[in-house]
Amino acid sequence: MSIALLQREDNKIIDGKSIAHQVLQEVQADVSKIKQKGIDPCLAVVLVGDDPASHVYVRNKVEKANVVGIRSLEFRFDEQLSEVDLLKTIDTLNTDPTVHGILVQLPLPKHIDEIKVLEHIDPKKDVDGFHSENVGGMSQGRDVLTPCTPTGCVRLIKETLGQDLSGLHAVIVGRSNIVGKPMAALLLKENCTVTVVHSKTQDLHLVCQQADILVAAVGRPNMITASYLKADAVVIDVGINRVLEDGKPRLVGDVAFNDVLPMVSAMTPVPGGVGPMTIAYLMKNTVQAARLQHPDL
Numbered sequence: 001m002s003i004a005l006l007q008r009e010d011n012k013i014i015d016g017k018s019i020a021h022q023v024l025q026e027v028q029a030d031v032s033k034i035k036q037k038g039i040d041p042c043l044a045v046v047l048v049g050d051d052p053a054s055h056v057y058v059r060n061k062v063e064k065a066n067v068v069g070i071r072s073l074e075f076r077f078d079e080q081l082s083e084v085d086l087l088k089t090i091d092t093l094n095t096d097p098t099v100h101g102i103l104v105q106l107p108l109p110k111h112i113d114e115i116k117v118l119e120h121i122d123p124k125k126d127v128d129g130f131h132s133e134n135v136g137g138m139s140q141g142r143d144v145l146t147p148c149t150p151t152g153c154v155r156l157i158k159e160t161l162g163q164d165l166s167g168l169h170a171v172i173v174g175r176s177n178i179v180g181k182p183m184a185a186l187l188l189k190e191n192c193t194v195t196v197v198h199s200k201t202q203d204l205h206l207v208c209q210q211a212d213i214l215v216a217a218v219g220r221p222n223m224i225t226a227s228y229l230k231a232d233a234v235v236i237d238v239g240i241n242r243v244l245e246d247g248k249p250r251l252v253g254d255v256a257f258n259d260v261l262p263m264v265s266a267m268t269p270v271p272g273g274v275g276p277m278t279i280a281y282l283m284k285n286t287v288q289a290a291r292l293q294h295p296d297l
Contacts, residue, residue, distance in 0.1 A: 012261060014236075014268045019159050020152075020276035024068055027283045031069040034290060034297055041290045042071040043101040043127065043282075044093050048086060048112065049079040054105045061103070064279050070286055073099065083112045087120050094122040100293055101127035101286040124292045127285040129182070139185045145285050145292075150183040152277025153236050154190065157213055160234055160266045166191035171211035173197050173254070174218040179238050183215055204228075216254035224255040226263050235260060235267035238274050 031041055043065050047058050058074070065072040075089060086104075093099050102125045108114050118126075123133040129147040137144035157165065170192040174180040184194045197207050198218075208214060208228040214235050216224050221241035229235070239254030253270030260267060268274055291297045 012264060012266050014156055014160055014266050014273060016156060016268055016273040016276045019156060020280040023152075023155065023277070023280035023284060024064065027070075027280070027287055028068040030287045034287065035069070037297055039290055039294055039297060040071055040098070041069075041101075041286055042073065042099050043103065043286045044073040044075065044099045046075045046077075046086070046089060046093075046102070046104045048077045048081050048105075049109050051107065054107075058105055061279055061282060064283055065286070068283050070283060079109045081109075081112075083116070086112060086117060090117070090120045094120075094125065097293075099125065100290040101125055103127050103282070125289055127282055127289055129285065130177075135177075135182070138182060141189050145289060146186065147178060147182045148281040148285060149179050149238060149274060149278045150186050151284075152281040153179075153183060153215060153238065153274060154186050155281070156236060156268060156274070156277060157234060161213075165213075167193065168212040169193045169195070169210055170213040170215065171195045171197060171208050172215045172217065173208065173224065174216070174238075176217065179215075179217040183217065187213075218254050220254055221252045222254070222256040224260065226256075226259045229260060229263060231263050232265040233263075235264050236274065237268050237270050240270060240275065 034041055045058050045061060047054060062072045062074060090102065093102050102121050104117055106114060108117060118130045119132060121131055123131045126134055126145050129145045134144045134146065138146050170187045172180050172183050172194065175196050175198045180196060184196050187194050195207060197204055201207060205228055209230050211230065211233050214229060214233055215238060216235065217238035219239055219241065221243050235255055237253035237255040241252050242249055243252055251271050255267065257269065
Protein backbone atom coordinates (compact mmCIF):
# COMPACT_ATOMS: atom_id res chain seq x y z
CA MET A 1 0.00 0.00 0.00
CA SER A 2 1.40 3.42 -0.96
CA ILE A 3 2.23 6.14 1.59
CA ALA A 4 -0.36 8.45 -0.03
CA LEU A 5 -3.07 5.82 0.35
CA LEU A 6 -2.11 5.23 3.98
CA GLN A 7 -2.39 8.96 4.67
CA ARG A 8 -5.83 9.13 3.07
CA GLU A 9 -7.01 6.18 5.13
CA ASP A 10 -5.62 7.71 8.34
CA ASN A 11 -7.81 10.75 7.65
CA LYS A 12 -10.85 8.48 7.65
CA ILE A 13 -10.34 7.45 11.27
CA ILE A 14 -12.62 9.30 13.69
CA ASP A 15 -10.50 10.36 16.67
CA GLY A 16 -12.75 9.64 19.64
CA LYS A 17 -10.05 10.64 22.12
CA SER A 18 -9.72 14.11 20.62
CA ILE A 19 -13.48 14.71 20.43
CA ALA A 20 -13.92 13.40 23.99
CA HIS A 21 -11.27 15.92 25.08
CA GLN A 22 -13.37 18.69 23.50
CA VAL A 23 -16.44 17.46 25.41
CA LEU A 24 -14.51 17.41 28.69
CA GLN A 25 -13.33 20.98 28.08
CA GLU A 26 -16.98 22.00 27.58
CA VAL A 27 -17.88 20.23 30.83
CA GLN A 28 -15.03 21.90 32.71
CA ALA A 29 -16.25 25.33 31.58
CA ASP A 30 -19.83 24.47 32.58
CA VAL A 31 -18.72 23.20 36.00
CA SER A 32 -16.82 26.44 36.60
CA LYS A 33 -19.94 28.51 35.81
CA ILE A 34 -22.13 26.35 38.07
CA LYS A 35 -19.69 26.62 40.96
CA GLN A 36 -19.78 30.41 40.65
CA LYS A 37 -23.49 30.14 41.45
CA GLY A 38 -22.81 28.17 44.63
CA ILE A 39 -23.49 24.63 43.38
CA ASP A 40 -20.73 22.01 43.54
CA PRO A 41 -21.64 19.28 41.00
CA CYS A 42 -21.24 15.84 42.55
CA LEU A 43 -21.27 12.31 41.12
CA ALA A 44 -21.78 9.28 43.38
CA VAL A 45 -20.52 5.95 42.03
CA VAL A 46 -21.69 2.69 43.60
CA LEU A 47 -19.73 -0.52 43.03
CA VAL A 48 -20.79 -3.93 44.32
CA GLY A 49 -18.44 -6.91 44.05
CA ASP A 50 -14.94 -7.52 42.73
CA ASP A 51 -15.35 -7.61 38.95
CA PRO A 52 -11.93 -6.42 37.69
CA ALA A 53 -13.31 -4.61 34.64
CA SER A 54 -15.84 -2.76 36.81
CA HIS A 55 -13.08 -1.56 39.11
CA VAL A 56 -11.16 -0.19 36.11
CA TYR A 57 -14.26 1.57 34.76
CA VAL A 58 -15.03 3.13 38.13
CA ARG A 59 -11.46 4.33 38.56
CA ASN A 60 -11.51 5.93 35.11
CA LYS A 61 -14.83 7.65 35.80
CA VAL A 62 -13.66 9.05 39.13
CA GLU A 63 -10.41 10.29 37.55
CA LYS A 64 -12.28 12.11 34.76
CA ALA A 65 -14.65 13.66 37.30
CA ASN A 66 -11.69 15.07 39.18
CA VAL A 67 -10.17 16.43 35.95
CA VAL A 68 -13.29 18.47 35.08
CA GLY A 69 -13.90 19.64 38.64
CA ILE A 70 -16.83 17.35 39.52
CA ARG A 71 -16.76 16.14 43.12
CA SER A 72 -16.93 12.36 43.27
CA LEU A 73 -18.08 9.96 45.97
CA GLU A 74 -17.31 6.24 45.90
CA PHE A 75 -19.35 3.55 47.62
CA ARG A 76 -17.69 0.14 47.36
CA PHE A 77 -19.37 -2.98 48.75
CA ASP A 78 -18.47 -6.66 48.72
CA GLU A 79 -20.43 -9.13 46.64
CA GLN A 80 -22.52 -10.24 49.62
CA LEU A 81 -24.30 -6.89 49.94
CA SER A 82 -28.05 -7.48 50.05
CA GLU A 83 -30.44 -5.89 47.58
CA VAL A 84 -32.24 -4.20 50.48
CA ASP A 85 -29.03 -2.56 51.71
CA LEU A 86 -28.13 -1.41 48.19
CA LEU A 87 -31.57 0.19 47.82
CA LYS A 88 -31.10 1.92 51.18
CA THR A 89 -27.82 3.39 49.92
CA ILE A 90 -29.59 4.69 46.82
CA ASP A 91 -32.35 6.16 49.01
CA THR A 92 -29.73 8.09 50.96
CA LEU A 93 -28.16 9.44 47.77
CA ASN A 94 -31.57 10.28 46.26
CA THR A 95 -32.42 12.49 49.21
CA ASP A 96 -28.99 14.14 49.54
CA PRO A 97 -29.26 17.56 47.85
CA THR A 98 -25.47 17.78 47.47
CA VAL A 99 -25.41 14.67 45.21
CA HIS A 100 -26.47 15.40 41.64
CA GLY A 101 -25.62 12.18 39.79
CA ILE A 102 -25.89 8.52 40.83
CA LEU A 103 -24.23 5.73 38.89
CA VAL A 104 -24.54 2.08 39.91
CA GLN A 105 -21.83 0.16 38.08
CA LEU A 106 -23.13 -2.85 36.17
CA PRO A 107 -23.14 -5.82 36.20
CA LEU A 108 -24.46 -6.43 39.70
CA PRO A 109 -24.20 -9.77 41.55
CA LYS A 110 -26.84 -12.29 40.46
CA HIS A 111 -28.87 -12.04 43.67
CA ILE A 112 -29.60 -8.34 43.00
CA ASP A 113 -32.31 -7.30 40.52
CA GLU A 114 -30.64 -4.79 38.21
CA ILE A 115 -33.92 -3.38 36.90
CA LYS A 116 -35.25 -2.79 40.43
CA VAL A 117 -32.02 -1.00 41.35
CA LEU A 118 -31.99 1.21 38.25
CA GLU A 119 -35.67 2.08 38.73
CA HIS A 120 -34.91 3.10 42.32
CA ILE A 121 -32.60 5.93 41.26
CA ASP A 122 -34.16 9.40 41.10
CA PRO A 123 -34.64 10.00 37.33
CA LYS A 124 -33.10 13.47 37.67
CA LYS A 125 -29.96 11.88 39.14
CA ASP A 126 -29.88 8.93 36.71
CA VAL A 127 -26.69 9.86 34.83
CA ASP A 128 -26.68 6.51 32.99
CA GLY A 129 -30.06 7.36 31.46
CA PHE A 130 -31.44 3.87 32.18
CA HIS A 131 -34.50 4.74 34.30
CA SER A 132 -37.76 4.03 32.47
CA GLU A 133 -38.86 7.66 32.93
CA ASN A 134 -35.77 8.82 31.05
CA VAL A 135 -36.11 6.09 28.42
CA GLY A 136 -39.72 7.15 27.80
CA GLY A 137 -38.81 10.82 27.74
CA MET A 138 -36.04 10.14 25.24
CA SER A 139 -38.46 8.32 22.93
CA GLN A 140 -40.69 11.41 23.07
CA GLY A 141 -37.75 13.70 22.30
CA ARG A 142 -37.89 15.45 25.69
CA ASP A 143 -34.90 17.00 27.47
CA VAL A 144 -33.98 14.11 29.77
CA LEU A 145 -30.81 12.28 30.75
CA THR A 146 -29.89 9.92 27.90
CA PRO A 147 -27.52 6.92 27.87
CA CYS A 148 -23.90 8.01 27.57
CA THR A 149 -22.65 5.68 24.83
CA PRO A 150 -25.32 6.37 22.17
CA THR A 151 -25.32 10.09 23.02
CA GLY A 152 -21.55 10.12 22.52
CA CYS A 153 -22.02 8.28 19.21
CA VAL A 154 -24.37 11.00 17.96
CA ARG A 155 -21.70 13.58 18.78
CA LEU A 156 -19.11 11.58 16.81
CA ILE A 157 -21.48 11.39 13.82
CA LYS A 158 -22.18 15.13 13.93
CA GLU A 159 -18.48 15.97 14.21
CA THR A 160 -17.98 13.85 11.08
CA LEU A 161 -21.01 14.74 8.92
CA GLY A 162 -22.09 18.11 10.32
CA GLN A 163 -24.88 19.14 12.66
CA ASP A 164 -27.77 18.41 10.27
CA LEU A 165 -28.30 14.67 9.80
CA SER A 166 -31.78 15.08 8.30
CA GLY A 167 -32.76 12.45 5.76
CA LEU A 168 -29.70 10.23 6.20
CA HIS A 169 -30.39 6.52 6.52
CA ALA A 170 -28.94 5.08 9.72
CA VAL A 171 -28.77 1.32 10.23
CA ILE A 172 -28.15 0.08 13.76
CA VAL A 173 -26.90 -3.47 14.17
CA GLY A 174 -28.13 -4.64 17.57
CA ARG A 175 -31.19 -3.87 19.67
CA SER A 176 -29.87 -3.74 23.24
CA ASN A 177 -31.46 -1.47 25.83
CA ILE A 178 -28.08 0.13 26.51
CA VAL A 179 -27.07 1.04 22.94
CA GLY A 180 -29.26 -0.16 20.06
CA LYS A 181 -32.70 1.05 21.14
CA PRO A 182 -31.60 4.44 22.55
CA MET A 183 -29.40 4.96 19.48
CA ALA A 184 -32.49 4.59 17.31
CA ALA A 185 -34.44 7.12 19.39
CA LEU A 186 -31.62 9.67 19.34
CA LEU A 187 -31.10 9.40 15.58
CA LEU A 188 -34.84 9.69 14.96
CA LYS A 189 -34.69 12.94 16.93
CA GLU A 190 -32.00 14.06 14.46
CA ASN A 191 -34.45 13.37 11.59
CA CYS A 192 -32.61 10.32 10.30
CA THR A 193 -34.42 7.43 8.69
CA VAL A 194 -33.61 4.62 11.13
CA THR A 195 -33.52 0.86 10.65
CA VAL A 196 -32.64 -1.51 13.50
CA VAL A 197 -31.39 -4.95 12.46
CA HIS A 198 -30.74 -7.95 14.69
CA SER A 199 -30.26 -11.73 14.68
CA LYS A 200 -33.72 -12.36 13.22
CA THR A 201 -33.43 -9.82 10.38
CA GLN A 202 -33.75 -11.31 6.91
CA ASP A 203 -31.25 -10.27 4.22
CA LEU A 204 -29.09 -8.54 6.81
CA HIS A 205 -26.35 -7.68 4.32
CA LEU A 206 -28.78 -6.01 1.94
CA VAL A 207 -30.31 -3.85 4.68
CA CYS A 208 -26.89 -2.74 5.94
CA GLN A 209 -25.81 -1.86 2.40
CA GLN A 210 -28.44 0.91 2.39
CA ALA A 211 -26.85 2.73 5.32
CA ASP A 212 -25.35 6.21 5.10
CA ILE A 213 -24.52 5.69 8.79
CA LEU A 214 -23.96 2.24 10.24
CA VAL A 215 -23.73 1.74 14.01
CA ALA A 216 -22.41 -1.69 15.02
CA ALA A 217 -23.41 -2.67 18.56
CA VAL A 218 -23.90 -6.42 18.49
CA GLY A 219 -20.97 -7.81 20.50
CA ARG A 220 -19.58 -10.10 17.80
CA PRO A 221 -15.92 -9.55 16.89
CA ASN A 222 -15.26 -8.49 13.28
CA MET A 223 -18.82 -9.36 12.19
CA ILE A 224 -19.25 -6.36 9.86
CA THR A 225 -17.08 -6.74 6.79
CA ALA A 226 -16.86 -4.66 3.62
CA SER A 227 -19.63 -6.78 2.09
CA TYR A 228 -22.12 -5.22 4.53
CA LEU A 229 -21.48 -1.65 3.44
CA LYS A 230 -22.01 0.73 0.58
CA ALA A 231 -19.15 2.98 -0.48
CA ASP A 232 -18.51 6.10 1.64
CA ALA A 233 -20.70 5.09 4.57
CA VAL A 234 -19.82 6.39 8.05
CA VAL A 235 -19.28 3.53 10.50
CA ILE A 236 -19.50 3.80 14.29
CA ASP A 237 -18.14 0.68 16.00
CA VAL A 238 -19.46 0.31 19.55
CA GLY A 239 -18.18 -3.25 20.01
CA ILE A 240 -15.46 -4.07 22.53
CA ASN A 241 -14.43 -7.70 22.16
CA ARG A 242 -11.40 -9.42 23.63
CA VAL A 243 -9.89 -11.97 21.24
CA LEU A 244 -6.67 -13.95 21.07
CA GLU A 245 -4.38 -13.25 18.11
CA ASP A 246 -1.09 -15.16 17.90
CA GLY A 247 -1.65 -16.18 21.51
CA LYS A 248 -1.97 -12.60 22.72
CA PRO A 249 -5.17 -10.86 23.93
CA ARG A 250 -6.35 -7.97 21.78
CA LEU A 251 -9.33 -5.62 21.72
CA VAL A 252 -11.33 -5.56 18.50
CA GLY A 253 -14.69 -4.11 17.54
CA ASP A 254 -17.72 -5.54 15.80
CA VAL A 255 -16.32 -4.20 12.51
CA ALA A 256 -13.44 -5.82 10.61
CA PHE A 257 -11.40 -2.62 10.64
CA ASN A 258 -8.77 -3.32 7.97
CA ASP A 259 -11.33 -4.83 5.59
CA VAL A 260 -13.79 -1.96 5.92
CA LEU A 261 -11.51 1.10 6.11
CA PRO A 262 -10.71 1.40 2.37
CA MET A 263 -14.35 1.76 1.33
CA VAL A 264 -15.86 3.99 4.06
CA SER A 265 -15.72 7.77 4.31
CA ALA A 266 -15.04 7.61 8.07
CA MET A 267 -15.08 5.10 10.93
CA THR A 268 -14.19 4.77 14.59
CA PRO A 269 -11.32 2.57 15.73
CA VAL A 270 -11.38 0.14 18.66
CA PRO A 271 -9.98 1.17 21.06
CA GLY A 272 -9.91 4.98 20.88
CA GLY A 273 -13.26 5.63 19.21
CA VAL A 274 -16.53 5.33 21.12
CA GLY A 275 -15.02 4.38 24.50
CA PRO A 276 -13.64 7.80 25.49
CA MET A 277 -16.94 9.43 24.51
CA THR A 278 -18.89 7.29 26.99
CA ILE A 279 -17.02 8.65 30.01
CA ALA A 280 -17.03 12.19 28.58
CA TYR A 281 -20.81 12.10 28.27
CA LEU A 282 -21.15 10.71 31.79
CA MET A 283 -19.52 13.96 32.93
CA LYS A 284 -21.83 15.92 30.60
CA ASN A 285 -24.84 14.12 32.09
CA THR A 286 -23.71 14.97 35.63
CA VAL A 287 -23.73 18.66 34.73
CA GLN A 288 -27.14 18.30 33.08
CA ALA A 289 -28.43 16.49 36.18
CA ALA A 290 -27.30 19.39 38.37
CA ARG A 291 -29.18 21.77 36.11
CA LEU A 292 -32.33 19.62 36.19
CA GLN A 293 -32.23 19.77 39.98
CA HIS A 294 -31.48 23.52 40.01
CA PRO A 295 -33.50 25.05 37.16
CA ASP A 296 -32.15 28.52 38.04
CA LEU A 297 -28.63 27.55 36.92
